[in-house]
Amino acid sequence: MTSAEQPAVPSPAPRKRPGRRPGSTDTRRTVLEAARAEFAARGYEKASMRAIGRTAGVDAALxxxxFGSKDRLFLAALEFPVDPRTVVEQVLAGDRATVGERVAGFVLTLWEQPGVLDRLLALIRAAATTEQVAELMRGFVLEELVRRAAAELDIDQPELRTExxxxxIIGLAxxxxxxxxxxxxxxxxxxxxxxxxxxxxxxxGGA
Known part of the structure; x- marks a missing residue:
């Protein structure tokens, strides 16, 4: 699986609007910098699209x-190579009696894709040595991966089992x-x- 596509933010309309920065490349860079700053200051769960837009000087609607949603903006800001929504959909689809095999195959195949392993390992190393990154990753992984997966699992202690x-998986990496x-x-x-x-x-919880 490749990383979720992050469309570049295009130039704003010709008419001038207060607070809207011109230039697609500059706008995208400004938004991502603002997102990184807000996520770092407030954590993943408390950061809002409105606050990020305000910091970047653009409308939150933009x-x-x-970017579509906060989790996709987070993926772009941290250059995260995997979309948790797609992960949950792919590994939990199908017969639950073989979900363990699908998870193992998915993880090993993912790591073999160019650029994915390097980025994932960089994030693991950063989380292991920098508390700020660790806090961000905890909030994001809990909200967008663990809870999504747990909601689909009809087992005892689904969040603990998922973690x-x-x-x-992290130890294996x-x-x-x-x-x-x-x-x-x-x-x-x-x-x-x-x-x-x-x-x-x-x-x-399978057989």
């Missing part, structure tokens, strides 16, 4: 028009791609999927 699965522990680092997708699938299946 943000909704080009346990995420901890397994660190051991396989950051530390490079062998033979894990050199193992193929075909070798790893059947070994990981039962663990993920257990977290999600």
């Amino acid at each position: 943000l909704h028009h080009y 346990l699965m995420l901890s397994q 660190m051991a396989r791609y950051v530390i490079g522990v062998e033979p894990l680092a050199s193992a193929t997708r075909e070798e790893l999927v059947p070994l990981l699938a039962p663990t993920f299946q257990g977290y999600l």
